[in-house]
Amino acid sequence: EPHVHAMPKTVRPKQASKAGAAGTAAAAPYHRHVGVELHHSLGQHLLKNPLVTAAMIEKAGVKSTDTVLEIGPGTGNLTLKLLEIAKKVIAVEHDPRMVVELQKRVQGTEFAHKLQLIHSDVLKLD
Helix, strand or coil: CCCCCCCCCCCCCCCCCCHHHHHHCCCCCEEEECCEEEEHHHCCCCCCCHHHHHHHHHHHCCCCCCEEEEECCCCCHHHHHHHHHCCEEEEEECCHHHHHHHHHHHCCCCCHHHEEEEECCHHHCC
């Protein structure tokens, strides 16, 4: 029976804003990573800690014969590790900026042929 593991969110203390930046404090929280703004209101969070990535793959018990479906691969930190182990990774990403970033990271690598990247909203796929 498949298991789904939810990773806890990491909460970082916010730095005090400068006195002259009073107007920007009310803006929506955008977080930059690899030149891409994340929209946390849309649930966009990137996995950056390699120890967490390794632990997730270990707990999932991914084998070399497995085809893995990854929903929301983002910039591909987990995807790249999955590609090292799994037979194939099918990644579904809605954000076109993330699709471009992931394509850039994987093309030209020895794992490119193992990735099927689908640019779509997973909730609207048949």
